[in-house]
Amino acid sequence: MGPASGGDSPHPAFLHGDRHESHFSVGVGQVAGESGCGPPGPGREERSGPEDAPAKDPRQTAVQASPRVGVRIPDCLHLQLAALPVGRGLLICDPSRRGTRSSTAFHGASSPTSRNVTRIRAVLFDLGGVIFESPLHTIASFEAERGLAAGTVGRIVTEAGGEGAWARHERGEISTEAFERGLRDEARRFGVDLDVAGMMRRIEADVAIRPRMLAAVGRLRDEGFAVAAVTNNWKGLNAPSVAGHFDVVVESYLEGVRKPEPAIYRITLARLGVAPRQAVMLDDIGANLKTALKMGMTTIKVTDPLDALEELGALVGVRLL
CATH class of the missing domain: 3.40.50.1000 (HAD superfamily/HAD-like)
Structure with a gap:
């Protein structure tokens, strides 16, 4: 987002x-x-292929790789240090093969030989x-100021789903004008008269x-x-x-x-x-x-x-x- x-x-x-x-x-x-x-x-529909x-x-x-010195890593990260690569990146466990832990990782050792370690x-x-x-946070403030229940905008967008105005606009399928009309229509199904343009202006003003x-x-x-x-x-x-x-x-x-x-x-x-x-x-x-x-x-x-x-x-x- x-x-x-x-x-x-x-x-x-x-x-x-x-x-x-x-x-x-x-x-x-x-x-x-x-x-x-x-x-x-x-x-x-997504393309298929090995991830x-x-x-x-x-x-x-x-x-390009660059050498790295040793760093201290919390035990909770479940790092596998059986083999370490030369160059950039930290070794971490494959999520499907966790089970070993270590508290310190050092870079610049031998190339990895274990299947359950990966460089970041x-x-x-x-x-x-x-x-x-x-x-x-801006949307929450906007809802409060307009007397709308917290989470109203989120529920409207969620109900519309992947073919709703919000999602279609994010995919570049409709214009800003069509987006505003579409989201207003979706809001009316919830009994809400939503000032879409006003809400978006507020969001823009708060970008930091x-x-x-x-x-x-x-x-x-x-x-x-x-x-x-x-x-x-x-x-x-x-x-x-x-x-x-x-x-x-x-x-x-x-x-x-x-x-x-x-x-x-x-x-x-x-x-x-x-x-x-x-x-x-x-x-x-x-x-x-x-x-x-x-x-x-x-x-x-x-x-x-x-x-x-x-x-x-x-x-x-x-x-x-």
Whole structure:
């Protein structure tokens, strides 16, 4: 969930300037009633293929390794240290083969020989709610001010599902005007007269970067990790520029797929040139992380940004705070 933009380039205009027109998704349809790991929403038919192999994409670039010193890792991460790779990345257990623990990881040893260890080479970040402050707080305030029960907008979007106005707009299938009409019509089925345009203006006005999260992105790049932003979005919002901080930016409305559909993760991994088990995904929506986890990625749910950075730093062996 996060900002997006207009423009014809693969990385749209707002992401490259100081502030340009764009829009970002709130992910409210995935939040209502979720306990942190809800089922993926309806989506398009996905391509089949092995999830373990690095995806192919002609735009991907080679990822260079860099040596790493030893780092202290909490026991709770279930790290397997039977064999260690040379170069970038921390060894972690394959989620399906956990069982051994260690408290310290050292890099620069012999190449891995155990099947249940994997190097982390890339980190995928959601935008809204991770790199940016969560727009869900803005929606909650908007509901309270308009006398709506908490979670009303989320329930409306959830009920409409993957073919509702919100989801279709995030996939770039309908215009902003059609989105606003569609969401108003969906709200009326709940007996709600929803000021969609007013709500979206409020969301836009409240967009703000989390400086420490963005600084962590830069730190990861300095340490040789590939970093990507993967976001559900649409055109129209004035948002701060972030594209220069990432190696890859993948936006739902440009790709025609949205989280939690597996295709958007495959696209991102392909452009990074990594396999799912070589990647960590940060998102504030449990359903989005459920898909990533099922594909083989390590996941971190962002509730408190500092807690998430501490967890990520432990996973990759880089001090981020």
